Amino acid sequence: MRFTLNLGLLLISLIVSAACLWIASHSSWYWAVAAIWFFALINNMPFAMMHEAVHGVAAKSERGNRIIGTIASWAFPTSFLLQQKAHLDHHRRNRTDEELYDYYLPQQSKWLRNAWLYMGNLLGFYWFFVVLGNAIYLLACGFYRSNLFVNRIAPVLGFGPQVAELVKLPAFRVWYEIAMSFSYQALLFWLLDLNWIGYLACQIAFALHWSALQYVDHAWSSRDVKNGAWNLKVLPVSRWLALNYHYHLAHHQKPEVPWYQLPSLVDRQAQQPSFWRVYFSLWKGIRPAPPMGAPADLAFLFPENEEAK
Known part of the structure; x- marks a missing residue:
């Protein structure tokens, strides 16, 4: 049942995403704008489904998870195995010194860290650099796995610890999965007779949305591996299209729980900032890092509460 539900949602989301690409390439500008906006939302569903498969909860069997995760990875485009390794490492590093983009450490360049935040998370380059x-x-492939790329280039882009682990994966399987993903994108482009303006506009819109979401659900939260995330308030349609991805604290606390059970784990009495509150707060730039174990910075995120005291 779980496999059928998730595979059905995945295929529907891929069809709707493809329709958005077609409309953005072939319709009047006002329809194209609407399609570009909706693509930024609906393309989160395949990513969220891949996220389910990464944790082994998209289906009850390993084979089912691999099928769903692989097909979902085509929409990004990426390798399922690569994403699986990167994301599980994220759960291990969350809010530690190796994965902290809203703060900077004493020995780090504030200018460089701000560049990672503004360009990476707020201007969409996080998605761009992954692709x-x-x-x-x-x-x-040899260059990606070389010492030059792993030890010099990746750290400058903010992916040092991640890439050092990714190059340990089986090279051919990762290469093959990436080839399948890029082939899917090329096939869409050819079959739907897309143009570059419509296609890139959709991808840029998705990059802006996805890149921001990847850190909005963590920024200013407690420096705790398991509890360093938020259950964000968003419109129900946005949360549903992302398969409750915005309930990120609940997910980090219990990653073995499938997406449709996450709402039952959310503490409604706890502070739930809105997506936009955290998003706009990030434009203020990075701040000095508190020590590991520090609580969420609610005074910064909700200054009106402090003024009212």
């Missing part, structure tokens, strides 16, 4: 890295892996 660029996948393209490099596809076209120059």
Whole structure:
């Protein structure tokens, strides 16, 4: 039942995403704008489904999870195995010194850390660099796995610890999965007779949304591996299209729980900032890092509460 539900939702989301790409390429500008906006939302569903498969909860069997995760990865585009390794490592590093983009440490360059925040999370380059890295892996696998890329280039882009672990994966399987993902994108482009303006506009809109969400659900939260996330308040349609991805604290606390059970784990009495409150707070830039174990910075996120005291 779980496999059938999730596979059905995945296929529907891929069809709707493809329709948005077609409308953005072939329709009047006002329909194109609507399609670009909706693509930024609906393309989160395949990513969220891949996220379910990464944790082994998209289906009850390993084979079912692999099928769903692999098909879902085509929409990003990425390798399912690559994403699985990167995301599980994220759960291990969350809010530690190795994965902290809203704060900076004394020995770190404040300018560089702000560049990672503004360009990466707020201007969409996080998605772009992930896809660029996948393209490099596809076209120059040896270079991606070289000491130069792993120890010099990746750390400058903010992916040092991640890439050092990713290069340990079986090279051919990762390469093959990336090739399948890029082939899917090329096939869509050809079958739907897309143009570059419509296609790139949709991808840029998704990049802006996805890149922001990846850190809005963590920014200013407690420096705790398990509890360093938020259950964000968003419109129900946005939360549903992302398969409750915004209930990120509940997910980090119990990653073995499937998406449709996450609402039951949310503490409604706890502070739930809105997506936009955290998003706009990030434009103020990074701040000095508190020590590991520090609680959420509610005074910064909700200054009106402090003024009212």
